[in-house]
Amino acid sequence: MVKVEFLGPMGIEPIEIEVSNLKELSKILKENRDISSWLDKSAVAINDVMVNNLDTTLNSGDRVSILPPVCGG
Amino acid sequence: MELYNGSLDTKEIFGRWLDEQSHSNYGAYIPFVGTIRAEDGISALSFDIYEPVLQVWFDKWVEKAKERGAIVKMAHSIGDVEVHTSSYISAVFSPQRKVALSLINEFVEDFKANAPIWKYDVIDGERVYAQDRSTPMSGAGLLG
Numbered sequence: 001m002v003k004v005e006f007l008g009p010m011g012i013e014p015i016e017i018e019v020s021n022l023k024e025l026s027k028i029l030k031e032n033r034d035i036s037s038w039l040d041k042s043a044v045a046i047n048d049v050m051v052n053n054l055d056t057t058l059n060s061g062d063r064v065s066i067l068p069p070v071c072g073g
Numbered sequence: 074m075e076l077y078n079g080s081l082d083t084k085e086i087f088g089r090w091l092d093e094q095s096h097s098n099y100g101a102y103i104p105f106v107g108t109i110r111a112e113d114g115i116s117a118l119s120f121d122i123y124e125p126v127l128q129v130w131f132d133k134w135v136e137k138a139k140e141r142g143a144i145v146k147m148a149h150s151i152g153d154v155e156v157h158t159s160s161y162i163s164a165v166f167s168p169q170r171k172v173a174l175s176l177i178n179e180f181v182e183d184f185k186a187n188a189p190i191w192k193y194d195v196i197d198g199e200r201v202y203a204q205d206r207s208t209p210m211s212g213a214g215l216l217g
Contacts, residue, residue, distance in 0.1 A: 008121050008191030009202035026216040040217030043210035048125040052212045066216070067123065069207035072149065072190030073107045073161040073181075 004029070004064045010038055022056045025064065035066075043067045074131045075148040076122060080158035086148050087164065094144070094166050101170040103177045107161035109154055117153045117195040118160060118203075126189045134180055143167035145180050149188075153195055187211055 002019055006012040012034055019025045022044065030036045044051050045065040046058070058064070075086065087104050094102070109118050131147065138145040147163040154160040163181060167173040187210050193200040 007123050007189070009193070009204075022216065029216060040214045041209040042216070043213045044215050045126055048129060050126065050129075050210075050212060052215065054215060065123065065126070067126070067189050067210055067213075068191070069204070069209045069213070070186075070188060070190055071192040071203050071207040072120070072184055072188040073192075 001060055002058045002062050002064060004066065006035070006038075006066050008068050008070075010035075010066065010068055019058055021058055022051070022054050022064075025058065026054065029066075038066065038068055041069050074128065074146075076124065077148065077150055078152050079150060080154050081148055081150055081160065081162055083159050083162055086162060090146050090164055090166075097144075097166065099144070099166040099168060101167050101173040102164065103170075103173045104164040105162060105177055105181055106159055108159050109156045111156040113194065114196055115156065115194045116198075117155045119153045119193040119195050119200050120150055120160060121191040121193075122149065122151050123189040130188055134183070138165065138167075138176060138180075141167065141172050141176065143172055143176055145176065147180075147184070149190065 001016045003014055003016050005014040017028060029039060045067060047063055083106055091102060134145050144166040150160040165173040165177045186208055192203040194203055
């Protein structure tokens with residue numbers, strides 16, 4: 001199982017799902033209306049490392065973070 | 074990197090950073106202070122931080138600064154911070170001022186674009202995500 005957490009203002013509880021890469025995860029998350037509107041402007045980290053490749057493999061126990069637009073300072 | 078609940082004690086932090094480097098032979102120390110302005114009816118700003126990714130981001134800047142013979146420092150608030158107080162400060166120490174002036178600009182700009190921090194306006198006690206002022210991080214849209 002892969003844990004997915006939604007950070008900052010998204011206000012969505014973490015979920016656990018069975019997926020083997022980010023492409024599959026994207027497909028599943030797009031089906032959820034509360035989540036899908038954030039996806040085109042959110043960045044992604046796996047186990048706290050930022051990722052840029054949709055083919056990235058996911059293993060059981062991995063933690064995926066969805067990071068919406070930021071504004072520090 | 075230092076994180077605090079509420080407003081920053083800027084004088085204490087800047088003073089301590091200065092004392093720590095008092096014998097390091099840096100010729101330039103450039104501090105930056107971000108102060109919360111009273112505008113649009115807000116009483117405060119409020120912040121969420123995702124510390125593990127922020128730490129990775131900051132550590133990369135420590136390395137970049139080191140390559141140029143410099144040191145970067147930063148402190149940020151978590152939670153509510155009242156207007157006219159500070160939520161973010163940073164500083165650069167370097168042997169010469171030109172490196173420090175350039176680095177503080179690059180460091181603060183990248184901080185605004187890529188530090189995993191979310192800002193909310195506090196209006197009548199309610200937290201409202203500052204969506205209009207927020208920027209998608211580099212690599213955003215991967216799953217969209």
